[in-house]
Amino acid sequence: MPDIRNPILPGFNPDPSIVRVGDDYYIATSTFEWFPGVQIHHSKDLANWELVVRPLNRKAQLDMRGNPDSCGVWAPCLTHDGDKFWLVYTDVKRKDGSFKDAPNYIVTAPAIEGPWSDPIYVNSSGFDPSLFHDDDGRKWFANMLWDHRRRPLTFAGIVLQEFDPKAGKLVGPKKNIYQGTELGLVEGPHLYKRSGWYYLLTAEGGTAYEHACTLSRSRDIWGPYEDHPQKYVVTSKDTPSAALQRAGHGDIVDTPDGRTYIVHLSGRPVRSEKKRCVLGRETAIQEAYWAEDDWLYVKNGPVPSLHIDVPGTRDDAPYWAEQRYTFDNGQPLHKDFQWLRTPEPERIFTCGGSNDSNRLTLTGREAIGSWFEQALVARRQTHFSYEAETLIDFQPSDERQFAGLTAYYCRYNFFYLTVTAHSDGQRELLIMSSEASYPEGKLQQSTTPLEPVKIPNEGKVKLALRIRGGLELQFYYALEGEGEELKEIGPVFDASILSDECGGHQAHGSFTGAFVGMACSDVNGTEAQAGFEYFTYRPIEDPRDRYEI
Known part of the structure; x- marks a missing residue:
């Protein structure tokens, strides 16, 4: 396969959520206080990406006037249930002080270009929500939980509850299914199902140089979830010499021929002792594989690689x-x-x-x-x-x-x-x-x-x-x-x-x-x-x- 060089989405493109529909791949990334909200890029080959839509483009969907810096749209989750696209997002209204205001919403569309619906308000219990479409037709909403009773506020784990699309709301019991590892700050959940296992990919360690993708699994969607033998399937936290730093917050996708990739955010610090990432958090990609123990491993990981084999050949001339x-x-x-x-x-x-x-x-x-x-x-x-x-x-x-x-x-x-x-x-x-x-x-x-x-x-x-x-x-x-x-x-x-x-x-x-x-x-x-x-x-x-x- 051809070799490409990370990142695949250079510049400010963090918190990637990837989905494949037929032969088309789509990545949604956070836009925070910048309008319109959410960037969605399209590719046919995982190498060449084009911005195709920013779906949150009208007042009914998003009004961020008064939102502080680095609030607004956090960590969208883009999925497809075989019928239409689903986009889950947070519009953070406040992140500093004694309380966090993080309302979560869902919009849908028959095609990636739209039209995208008016939002359904879901909850405000935490940010980085995702929607998982199970093979029995049920839909599950997962997001991190703030414990507002404690000071400072605590990342209290990942909460799961069923979402009823007809009623347009969460229904039934909710449960804290995963509290994370000792790295802490567990967020960014994505659920998958494979070979009878439910897999939970989360982001931990914050968004700086301790960041990581943590993988766990369970036979039951409600848990308990056991951690991956390596715990962290993507991270640069122990490798300060790696070209891609701050690696974490990822999502998994399979190609039509059965290969597996994980997209994740990363940062490239300027070449000085200051270690400042002026291009922000960018989207990179890693090839992965499922081993005989039914765990996902990143090739040559968990430290992310700068050069990756993907199905396509990238044309760098436009860049x-x-x-x-x-x-x-x-x-x-x-x-x-x-x-x-x-x-x-x-x-x-x-x-x-x-x-x-x-x-x-x-x-x-x-x-x-x-x-x-x-x-x-x-x-x-x-x-x-x-x-x-x-x-x-x-x-x-x-x-x-x-x-x-x-x-x-x-x-x-x-x-x-x-x-x-x-x-x-x-x-x-x-x-x-x-x-x-x-x-x-x-x-x-x-x-x-x-x-x-x-x-x-x-x-x-x-x-x-x-x-x-x-x-x-x-x-x-x-x-x-x-x-x-x-x-x-x-x-x-x-x-x-x-x-x-x-x-x-x-x-x-x-x-x-x-x-x-x-x-x-x-x-x-x-x-x-x-x-x-x-x-x-x-x-x-x-x-x-x-x-x-």
Whole structure:
């Protein structure tokens, strides 16, 4: 079989749930506070993947305004019962403090493209739910349990209860079927049935460098479940030299010819002592096999491999190709882009418009760190080294209106080159930054104070940034009418703070990845608009970014 290189879904694509329907494979991944919710990729060969739909795309299904950073859609589970697709997901409303608010929902669709139904509310007892379709037609709902009586809150195990699709609710008894191993933090359950055994795959150890996939089994769906002889079928926790770190939270799929694979999340830290995963948690794949003892083993595991044999041969050319996005009138926003929280995109952007038919127009709303309504449209950073560029047309009246180019992780961690104005109306360029990190394990938040650069009050401005190795970020600009040569502006920033390890809560509380895109704010409330004529994302092949075991 051909050899491919992990990850199969680079950049922020965590918590993969995989299903095969005939010859088609689908992977659903978490999107957290980014809208629309859930990414579903499709493949015919486990090598080449294409984003085909984000199913949670309207207010009735998902409204995340007010959700804190790294809340929103956690760990979807995508299944098919022979008739239709089922998608289970959590919309986390709060994860910090003395209580967790994690309502769970189910939507269905006759085809992967939809239409996807309005959601059925299931419960709020914990996150990472899954739905298992047993061979007798019954459906079982499994999710982790918070014990809210204890401080700090406790991961109390995996709870199982039957789901009645006709009644649209859980029915019958519920039972805590698995409390996990000594690694702790048991979550992300997936159930399977094979050779008379029920298998339970869970995620343990948190989402940082102790993460793992734990496998157990029972003859009865209610348990008791015995642990795998190795306990952890995928993990990098004891192998700091492995190319794929933070490996865990997986799902199992069989090919039509009987081979078995497990997809799982992983992270690739930048090449420095900081061990920061600027690309977020990515989806990787491992080949596995069922041994004579009826246990699943990962080939050459449990440490995940960088190179894997799969049925298909991957074409890497699209991954390294420059992407130039235009915003033609009447055309939808390119599928690579998402925005934050709001299910009412018409309030924050339009493609084209009455004045210019080929631009993205952002309507200024709240500041870039808002948890409610901000006009920020961005795409994932999927390479350690890349360049981004846009051309902005914006006439701010004062310092409360600003728009431009941002490299963004969350409200605590971003870099933002803006076109704004002094209080006297003089237009200027200003870099805004928020740089949270954890020296000695404590949150330290800082900004880099910079003097603005005065620019003419008329004319478009080209804004650009360059990131190398996930470590160094430099901004650039060029003024209309002064040639195309870009000039440096500001210092070289530490791009590695755009990572889970720095995102306001460290790696056990920050779960997304770095984005790059366009933003506009008008805290005057006058809805100033900024026009962006194009956006370019240019990957850079730097040998220093190549990861090998």
